[in-house]
Amino acid sequence: xxxxxxxxxxxxxxxxxxxxxxxxxxxxxxxxxxxxxxxxxxxxxxxxxxxxxxxxxxxxxxxxxxxxxxx
Numbered sequence: 001x002x003x004x005x006x007x008x009x010x011x012x013x014x015x016x017x018x019x020x021x022x023x024x025x026x027x028x029x030x031x032x033x034x035x036x037x038x039x040x041x042x043x044x045x046x047x048x049x050x051x052x053x054x055x056x057x058x059x060x061x062x063x064x065x066x067x068x069x070x071x
Contacts, residue, residue: 002059005045005067009037016048038062045069 004023009032017025030040038058046053049071061067 001071003069003071005041005061005069007032007037007041007065007067009065014040014044016044032065041067041069045071 002022006019006025008025008027009030011027011029013027014029015027017027019025026041026044028037028040028044030036042053042056042058045056051071055071057070059068059070
């Protein structure tokens with residue numbers, strides 16, 4: 001399954017907001033520096049969807065706030 005994710009790094013809380021079917025906005029405490037936000041995104045999505053972190057892959061947008069993530 002692929003989902004579209006808009007990442008908001010450096011916020012005060014971590015949460016996932018469903019915008020539409022397959023479209024999410026993810027708020028992360030981690031800063032967008034040295035891949036910290038991407039690692040936090042994978043960890044939070046794994047917890048939310050109940051899958052292993054290794055089964056989540058960022059397909060597009062590695063250096064962007066708009067990402068396509070494959071679960």
